[in-house]
Amino acid sequence: MAHRVRPWTQADGQELLKLLPYDERLILPALQAVQQGFGYVPKEAVAQIAVALNVSVADVHGVLTYYHELRTTASAPIIVAICVAEACQAAGARELIVHVSANLAPVGGRSTDDQVDVVEVFCLGNCALGPAALINERLVGRLTPNTLEAALSDARVAL
Amino acid sequence: MTNTVYVPIDSAATSVGATAVALAITAEARRRDIDIRLVRNGSRGLLWLEPLVEVETVEGRVGYGPVTAADVAALFDSDFLTGADNGFSVGIVEDIPWLADQQRVTFARVGVIDPLDINDYEAHGGLTGLRTAIALGPSKTVEEVLASGLRGRGGAGFPAGIKWRTVLEAESGQKYVCCNADEGDSGTFADRMLMEGDPFTLIEGMAIAGIAGGATKGLIYIRSEYPDAIATMRAALLIARGCGLLGDDVLGSGKAFDISVRVGAGSYVCGEETAMLESLEGKRGMVRAKPPIPALHGLFGEPTIVNNVLTLGTVPMILAQGAAAYQALGADRSRGTQVFQLAGNIARGGIVERAFGISLKELVETYGGGTRSGRPVRSVQVGGPLGAYFPASALDVAMDYEALLAAGGMLGHGGIVVFDDSVDMAQQARFAMEFCSKESCGKCTPCRVGSVRGTEVIDKIINNVDRNENLELLNDLCDLMIDGSLCAMGGLTPMPVLSALRQFPEDFQR
Ligand SMILES: Cc1cc2nc3c(=O)[nH]c(=O)nc-3n(C[C@H](O)[C@H](O)[C@H](O)COP(=O)(O)O)c2cc1C
Ligand code: SF4
Ligand code: FES
Numbered sequence: 138m139a140h141r142v143r144p145w146t147q148a149d150g151q152e153l154l155k156l157l158p159y160d161e162r163l164i165l166p167a168l169q170a171v172q173q174g175f176g177y178v179p180k181e182a183v184a185q186i187a188v189a190l191n192v193s194v195a196d197v198h199g200v201l202t203y204y205h206e207l208r209t210t211a212s213a214p215i216i217v218a219i220c221v222a223e224a225c226q227a228a229g230a231r232e233l234i235v236h237v238s239a240n241l242a243p244v245g246g247r248s249t250d251d252q253v254d255v256v257e258v259f260c261l262g263n264c265a266l267g268p269a270a271l272i273n274e275r276l277v278g279r280l281t282p283n284t285l286e287a288a289l290s291d292a293r294v295a296l
Numbered sequence: 297m298t299n300t301v302y303v304p305i306d307s308a309a310t311s312v313g314a315t316a317v318a319l320a321i322t323a324e325a326r327r328r329d330i331d332i333r334l335v336r337n338g339s340r341g342l343l344w345l346e347p348l349v350e351v352e353t354v355e356g357r358v359g360y361g362p363v364t365a366a367d368v369a370a371l372f373d374s375d376f377l378t379g380a381d382n383g384f385s386v387g388i389v390e391d392i393p394w395l396a397d398q399q400r401v402t403f404a405r406v407g408v409i410d411p412l413d414i415n416d417y418e419a420h421g422g423l424t425g426l427r428t429a430i431a432l433g434p435s436k437t438v439e440e441v442l443a444s445g446l447r448g449r450g451g452a453g454f455p456a457g458i459k460w461r462t463v464l465e466a467e468s469g470q471k472y473v474c475c476n477a478d479e480g481d482s483g484t485f486a487d488r489m490l491m492e493g494d495p496f497t498l499i500e501g502m503a504i505a506g507i508a509g510g511a512t513k514g515l516i517y518i519r520s521e522y523p524d525a526i527a528t529m530r531a532a533l534l535i536a537r538g539c540g541l542l543g544d545d546v547l548g549s550g551k552a553f554d555i556s557v558r559v560g561a562g563s564y565v566c567g568e569e570t571a572m573l574e575s576l577e578g579k580r581g582m583v584r585a586k587p588p589i590p591a592l593h594g595l596f597g598e599p600t601i602v603n604n605v606l607t608l609g610t611v612p613m614i615l616a617q618g619a620a621a622y623q624a625l626g627a628d629r630s631r632g633t634q635v636f637q638l639a640g641n642i643a644r645g646g647i648v649e650r651a652f653g654i655s656l657k658e659l660v661e662t663y664g665g666g667t668r669s670g671r672p673v674r675s676v677q678v679g680g681p682l683g684a685y686f687p688a689s690a691l692d693v694a695m696d697y698e699a700l701l702a703a704g705g706m707l708g709h710g711g712i713v714v715f716d717d718s719v720d721m722a723q724q725a726r727f728a729m730e731f732c733s734k735e736s737c738g739k740c741t742p743c744r745v746g747s748v749r750g751t752e753v754i755d756k757i758i759n760n761v762d763r764n765e766n767l768e769l770l771n772d773l774c775d776l777m778i779d780g781s782l783c784a785m786g787g788l789t790p791m792p793v794l795s796a797l798r799q800f801p802e803d804f805q806r
Binding site for chain 1: 307308310311312343344347479480481482483484485487488489520521522523524525556558559561562563564575577578579580581636638639640641642645646662678681711713714715716719724727731735
């Protein structure tokens with residue numbers, strides 16, 4: 138979830154890494170825990186993870202840059218991940234993206250009120266009820282421009 | 297009598313309002329002072345009817361769908377609690393031909409039971425398979441899986457029993473069972489629905505694999521795009537530990553087995569088994585060269601059973617009902633059932649579990665009912681983003697591993713995506729190349745660079761820049777990717793591209 142994150146501090150970062158279960162003292166789970174707690178992976182956290190796991194900064198950086206979902210800057214409070222994969226294309230995803238780009242933000246962009254990030258995703262497992270999107274952690278399907286707007290309003294209210 | 301009402305909690309159903317319907321039913325019942333028991337079941341897989349509400353009656357469960365929260369008062373007014381035939385009724389759900397004609401084995405309990413009620417699970421045949429495996433012991437359990445003919449449902453179709461035997465015979469102090477729940481293929485959602493609708497069957501299947509292979513640790517690698525499946529699996533694991541299905545002494549067998557969930561981070565190639573293992577080790581999801589095979593040199597270098605959710609989720613039924621019963625279904629070397637997933641622009645999308653050998657035409661036309669838009673079907677992609685596009689005129693192909701290969705396609709994870717006549721197949725070919733360029737792990741040049749070049753070349757073809765030369769170049773590029781790629785990401789991306797080019801040449805000549 139993109140919201141309810143706290144600002145990163147050296148001490149909180151340290152504490153969070155200490156809480157990692159023994160078998161998750163690995164680079165990817167550590168990065169995921171940091172992102173979950175603070176909303177993104179700050180530069181300082183990379184060095185901290187390297188020390189905590191006894192690996193090089195380059196190793197941590199390598200993992201951080203590999204995965205599409207890991208971020209090095211804070212996201213907007215609402216993330217709309219729109220499915221752009223084949224089954225949703227067949228059901229009208231390309232047209233939905235055109236609408237979203239014109240009215241909210243282009244894929245990869247942020248809305249002018251800074252509340253919403255629009256990202257693309259390849260399949261959400263809702264391929265019989267496309268077009269689909271994940272708004273923070275809520276899956277929505279059979280999307281039209283209107284139902285997407287409605288789901289977004291719900292997300293804004295929930296903030 | 298308290299009425300039992302079912303409203304699915306499956307995320308496909310909630311994506312179109314099932315939770316609002318459940319809340320409205322609870323509120324309306326309270327307002328009318330009627331006592332009901334509301335169960336949040338998985339989805340039956342008749343996704344075009346979602347949200348599908350069911351009411352228990354003496355004749356069976358009567359369905360109403362699709363309903364919205366706004367319809368709930370009308371449902372009560374028209375006596376749905378007695379199973380009345382009103383405007384929303386679809387009759388006894390298990391008598392709907394679409395469902396009645398299926399052969400549900402892997403999905404037998406999905407939509408029927410309360411996913412997190414272990415007693416409900418056991419009452420519907422759960423845990424019988426694991427008890428059988430414990431009684432049989434490792435070697436005989438492996439023999440049963442071998443005899444069933446079960447092949448991997450993740451895409452490659454490798455016989456599960458052979459993999460298990462390799463792990464059983466390997467010497468090691470620590471073996472693993474890794475469940476591949478990365479389900480990255482567009483058009484597929486069966487892993488998700490099984491995890492959300494019948495999570496204990498996956499846990500039981502993994503415990504059987506653990507006992508058969510001599511592994512004590514299991515990991516489930518679930519993609520982050522599935523938050524509900526992650527939550528359901530985690531909740532089910534807690535319950536399983538609490539009742540002795542997992543832990544130091546699995547169902548009193550004296551054998552230890554436990555499972556944890558790991559979450560992906562948005563990478564398609566991490567569904568490839570060696571990339572998944574790298575990711576489970578916390579590293580970049582780079583594909584490893586094989587050999588060594590994961591069965592001998594898997595997670596942290598130890599012998600590892602890697603199987604798809606559906607493969608592992610089918611094992612409990614095989615052991616409960618016997619290998620022969622499963623083996624009796626199917627065609628040629630494809631034994632048992634396949635959980636087909638009907639997706640895209642389709643009138644009746646969802647889960648169709650049938651014995652191998654059913655035709656693609658029957659799936660798309662009889663079950664699927666053609667397109668949702670009502671326009672003619674033009675093209676069908678089978679087997680995910682690396683699968684071939686079939687024209688509407690060539691759907692008479694039997695759905696089994698070998699027959700599909702012979703027809704120039706592949707089964708993959710069983711996803712079937714339907715497109716109507718508004719599709720531009722040159723754009724679909726371009727998308728396949730672009731997808732590969734975005735998701736390539738970067739290890740092989742033909743895949744990493746070839747896919748970028750491929751996207752550019754298709755753009756030139758679309759824009760009629762030196763079209764004939766570029767068509768030739770595209771063919772050469774595809775050959776290079778097929779020959780020079782380490783895994784199926786680069787090796788099979790040419791399949792959708794070339795099938796689009798060969799079956800729909802007119803779309804590249806506009
Ligand atoms: C690019 C690529 C992506 C894959 N994605 C998945 C996936 O999401 N889920 C899966 O089970 N198998 C996937 N596979 C297949 C796995 O490599 C492997 O064959 C499978 O997990 C083995 O389990 P099974 O024998 O039960 O099918 C993928 C393969 C490739 C090449
Ligand atoms: S074919 Fe592509 S994804 Fe597969 S190993 Fe090579 S570069 Fe990685
Ligand atoms: S293709 Fe969009 S949800 Fe699967």
